[in-house]
Amino acid sequence: MSNLIVHGGTPLVGKIVPSANKNAVLPILCATLLTREPVRLRRVPEITDVKKILEVFRALGSSVQVDFARGVLDIQHRHTLFDEQRHRLPEAMRSSIMLVPPLLARFGMARIENDVQGCTLGVREIDPHVEVFERFGGRIERRPDALIVRSNGPLHATEHWLDYASVTTTENFVMCAALASGTSTLMNAASEPHVQEFCEFMKKLGAHIEGAGTSRLTVAGVDALGGCEFTFTEDFHETVTFLALGAITDGDVRVKNSTPGHFPLIDRTLAKFGIHVTHEAGWSRARIDGRLQVREPFTANMLQKVEAAPWPYLPVDLLPIFIALGVRSHGSMMFWNKVYDGAMGWTSELSKFGAHAFLSDPHRLVTFGGKPLVPAEVESPYIIRVAIALLMVAAGIEGRSVIRNAAPIRRAHPRFVENLRQLGARIEWAEVPAQDPLRVSGT
Structure with a gap:
């Protein structure tokens, strides 16, 4: 202690x-998994949650080179692989649920641990996230220790209206929509500064996003995302x-x-x-x-x-x-x-x-x-x-x-x-x- x-x-x-803002850094780290191209991030903070996500990436076979003294992270997911039987997402970190969209888009499957959690701020349900995954074509399978999310083929565009302007759910929607076929629209989207920063990063990767900073987001899916350099504010x-x-x-x-x-x-x-x-x-x-x-x-x-x-x-x-x-x-x-x-x-x-x-x-x-x-x-x-x-x-x-x-x-x-x-x-x-x-x- x-x-x-x-x-x-x-x-x-x-x-x-x-x-840098942890609430911008973590979703952006998760979003790097959407591309096979190299990404360089600057002003990356040396905090426990960042280290946990980087450990996951290394376990999946990604290339990770980080210099916390300079705040520079070079990452590439070209040879990344995911196996639902062997790989586990961090349970003591709420943001690990944001690894689901890129895993679903890349591998057609993802896993949500039953005990995923973050700060003890009260009940923080995962139902809004599950609804988003289902809207894009994901199928949910309940297991004793986890939820398995699968998709048959590429994700497809959708329209969705959140019952609550959730930051993490908004970011999950954007990641699902970025590579989905067609144009997706989200109403009652979160608009916090870290959501705006996340959307700026996604645009640098090549995502087509309109409405960042407002309650209505429109995302036109693309065939593939590229690499970029990005500096956190x-x-x-x-x-x-x-x-x-x-x-x-x-x-x-x-x-x-x-x-x-x-x-x-x-x-x-x-x-x-x-x-x-x-x-x-x-x-x-x-x-x-x-x-x-x-x-x-x-x-x-x-x-x-x-x-x-x-x-x-x-x-x-x-x-x-x-x-x-x-x-x-x-x-x-x-x-x-x-x-x-x-x-x-x-x-x-x-x-x-x-x-x-x-x-x-x-x-x-x-x-x-x-x-x-x-x-x-x-x-x-x-x-x-x-x-x-x-x-x-x-x-x-x-x-x-x-x-x-x-x-x-x-x-x-x-x-x-x-x-x-x-x-x-x-x-x-x-x-x-x-x-x-x-x-x-x-x-």
Whole structure:
């Protein structure tokens, strides 16, 4: 188990270049399997999920050459083979379901493990993905330990309307449609920045896609995709995280940001806590005047609120970051998670810092900020941004705190601790051996 030791109370100051967005990197890695031609990717982050997918590619016989120090990956799937009996997709990684479309297109078969999972954000069904595979001509076979997806011949174009604007389902639809015969249309498509980045990569491979960044995608299938070079942009999640860390520690952090056009709603949400964001010459900066303070709404007798839902709403993945700001800010704020049931159960850990947070139902939370906070030892669930949110609270409190089970951070953010140290944080990893359950139980 990996814990983070945080000696808080130090203002963070300096410049940071964020890593690439995991939610763009992983689907793009899966999409490389659609082509036999060489692909070069730049700014590839050294994170656990990337390494797992590259291990799968090597096991399938693909050519993989990676230099994480330079962030360069050269990959080619010319001699790739897949055998449903021998090959298994990673179970501890939700994004492995995005390997199904290229496997289906290349080999006419794919496998979905029963226990495929990612962060513990609540129930995350695979039914929408199965519906997409079936719409393109896939047949589903249930087995005790997996679902087998097969197709008789090439995939065929389809029209589909998602009941929910799912990022991963949208990306799976695009990968199925790219090599299908005919023109496919998807309504209620996800439009997040990482979906737009994924579509840009697909177009570089030669896919014909219209409507990226909107709720309606049209994909005209082609006979084959080619190779390309592609450079990942900065992760907007990480940009917001470092800006918020600067604000919560009363510091001054500048973050490289090539896509300020994605930030108007994020900037306005930060302003609700008294944080002013500027974007100049490719860099973003967050400052506060005096202290973190919840801005009173003009509507009388109502709480100020932060609502998170699929893009172009405020991204739900960032909600824990704003909850951390709410705990530190003077005043009350309501947070509304419109996506996941029960994803805010972790907020009970905030009470160990002395914070007051009231969970009114599975989707809504109210923070009563400005309370005196103390260092604490807290437990993070297996959710990337929650571990970071607990770290943020600790960083703003003078004294030693421990974030237990903080390893999920490594799934998305390479050199996260090193970057914080560069800004002046006193923080370090502590590897703790897993406890023997028999010894714990006393038997």
